[in-house]
Amino acid sequence: MDALIEQLKNIVGPNGVLTGDDVASRSENWPPMGGCRARAIIRPADTEEVSAVLRACHEQDQAVVTHGGVTGLVGGAMTSPDDIVVSLERMHGMDPVDTVNRTITVEAGVPLQKVQEVAEAAGLLFPLDFGARGSAQIGGAISTNAGGNSVIRYGMTREQLLGIEAVLADGTVISSMKDVIKNNTGYDLKQLFVGSEGTLGIVTRAVLRLRPAPRSRNTALVAVDSFDDLGRFLRSMDSALGGTLSAFEVMWSDFYGLVIDDGEKHGRPLDTTHAYYVLLESTGGHQESDMARFESALQEAFEEGLAADAVIAQSRQQRADLWAIRDDIERLVEALYPPVVFDVSLGIPQMEDYVTEVSGALKERWPQSRMVTFGHLGDGNIHLVITVGSMDEQDTRGVEEIVYGALGKRGGIISAEHGIGLQKRAYLTHSRSGEEIELMRTLKKALDPRNILNPGKIF
């Protein structure tokens, strides 16, 4: 075992290997669940070193867990004491933005926020965005197909990716660093490494697609009185705004009522008597005509009886205040402690019934339970925050069974954005069939026959 560490040290240099306390003091999940348990953390400086490290590990059947920013929420980067961690943290090189092609080529260890900043400085937009932007690395975002705030407009990480370079379990480097949108030359291999949580290869570099930076932004908070109206309102806005809809965040009344509460922190932009509250946003290229279109779209919704009340942000500050209501997860978790949090997808037509069934089943088993619902309705993605007032493992399992059981029978998705990792592995069959899981295993065996890459994750 030590011989392997010595061998790896020869590849990455003494500075590239961490052991002992330097390993244990590191986190490997979010929220942190104790220090990293791995034997060593190997920090290659480039793709060739990643390749050499994997070749050595492959020869000795050494399990490897890849670490990016370790901001994942499902234990996908957790280690056991026999694992080696390969961390991409020293691979944070970026080519200059190609402003003509609107692309940027980066190493996998670059933090998301760096890419956003460099794109912005070049007058462009890298639309991928989520809370962990400061720590999360591009390689991790790719491996988990991260979603976030801009999916309704720009899609998930998969849609931001033009080219990729990845290293297979045996050290083979697959370089598909293309900078074009259209490429029908055989199998689209990059898809294998997107969302497979480090089980099929280590992503080392990527060509990312950039977009024009928006020049206008219009925001409103809109009250809606029924779920049917909510769906019609979404379709109406999407149509009237001509594809410039950039947020359609829905808060169920339990969310809005809880966060607004006494009106001290957030004021009370709309009263708390409605069933749903939509944070609506549209971005575009021309402030004046975009504002006219936004107001006319809202006007239309009022005339059709879809919107019950609304407030349009008149300044940057007012917009920030409206977003602060939607983003006040702190208040939520405080009120629903200890929380169990879910990230599920299902067809909009099934959604209302689903939420009713889950909250009913919870109340039946735990009369003191509370549940709050909100989410990216435009993406079919909702979050449930539930508390039954206990941190008991068995209670948590019970809650999960209710939430995922009701979901599975509606063809829903147990993880819209977060992935499976370790934490959702037991529930994978609620969303994927036996044949699907078998085909995943076939792919895993074909690409990683010795099962050294992030073993035991997903399935």
Next chain:
Amino acid sequence: MDALIEQLKNIVGPNGVLTGDDVASRSENWPPMGGCRARAIIRPADTEEVSAVLRACHEQDQAVVTHGGVTGLVGGAMTSPDDIVVSLERMHGMDPVDTVNRTITVEAGVPLQKVQEVAEAAGLLFPLDFGARGSAQIGGAISTNAGGNSVIRYGMTREQLLGIEAVLADGTVISSMKDVIKNNTGYDLKQLFVGSEGTLGIVTRAVLRLRPAPRSRNTALVAVDSFDDLGRFLRSMDSALGGTLSAFEVMWSDFYGLVIDDGEKHGRPLDTTHAYYVLLESTGGHQESDMARFESALQEAFEEGLAADAVIAQSRQQRADLWAIRDDIERLVEALYPPVVFDVSLGIPQMEDYVTEVSGALKERWPQSRMVTFGHLGDGNIHLVITVGSMDEQDTRGVEEIVYGALGKRGGIISAEHGIGLQKRAYLTHSRSGEEIELMRTLKKALDPRNILNPGKIF
């Protein structure tokens, strides 16, 4: 051999099997290159029959070529006399449009145009669109990741697909018929069947994503005097139009000059002295404000000196007239006969230099050669139509070597939309590395170890 046909007849019924003249009278490519050569055409009525047919063929190592609308351009559906064709033509069922979720579930044999029509009748848009819409089937569009007219706005077929059902070589049915946008529950298996040209499985059903139907459309023809300006004009429009740009079709002056010619057929909306002509279109949700934004964006381009001249369509007829110029491929092929046609992608910064190098190399070898260039610049995809005045096989190979050679050294793509099939197989190495092709073979072996699905295509 006959025993197998009998066995298949028992599965799909006598009506489901075609042999003899019923096979030979059918085409298997576009343009047609002689009749279908297969032993028999098997026409299953549902997924279970597809599964049973493949199981039987798998047991007997029988090669299977899947046929949709056979409008492919690269020989991907060509057969040899030992092959069995599985045609999806009897599987053309469609569920009603889900207008709330904005999805439609269809069988793979439904023609593209049918889906477009049904979506439109429901007030929605299925944005995938290309010339063969009347014959091309959804399953074929998925298997070839078809592109077409709306890629700049909506992406390729891959981006229109939420769920898929496919049958593997051994008859296993993989059903991932999800109707949601976000699904991070393990490997995204549907990606395997998109663009793999029937070599990894037979697509039998799909859940397609629909979009709001546009309510406004603004169109202009714009003259631009340099390639640098062209790139800047594209970026300027994309930014000013706030993501509603729906076409940015560029005609090089050789194209425009040739098609306009004497001005009889198309008039002369702009004179023929400029270097590039852009057919620009934007779609949106609100006619009045969209028109204001479109005109203001063009105005901005004039002020920045990017546009040299322009005409804005003032009516539906004028819009159709402008599109007729871009779509007059007939005139092109007539003038450049016999034509060799290419569909390549490369980064915009490499494009001008690439076109210059190719046309120079052609002129050097064939002084009488002519080349015309046009394409979807917004997608980095251009078409070259070349004639050297001969149909000689060796001349065609010579032209291909020049076009693909100059492309390969710039990291370009030999097939942006059309796929590889048989016709581009020899050139695959210009766009994909040895390691990539080896990984494709690994996937092929894992999913189709007996190599019965469309053998010999792609690689």
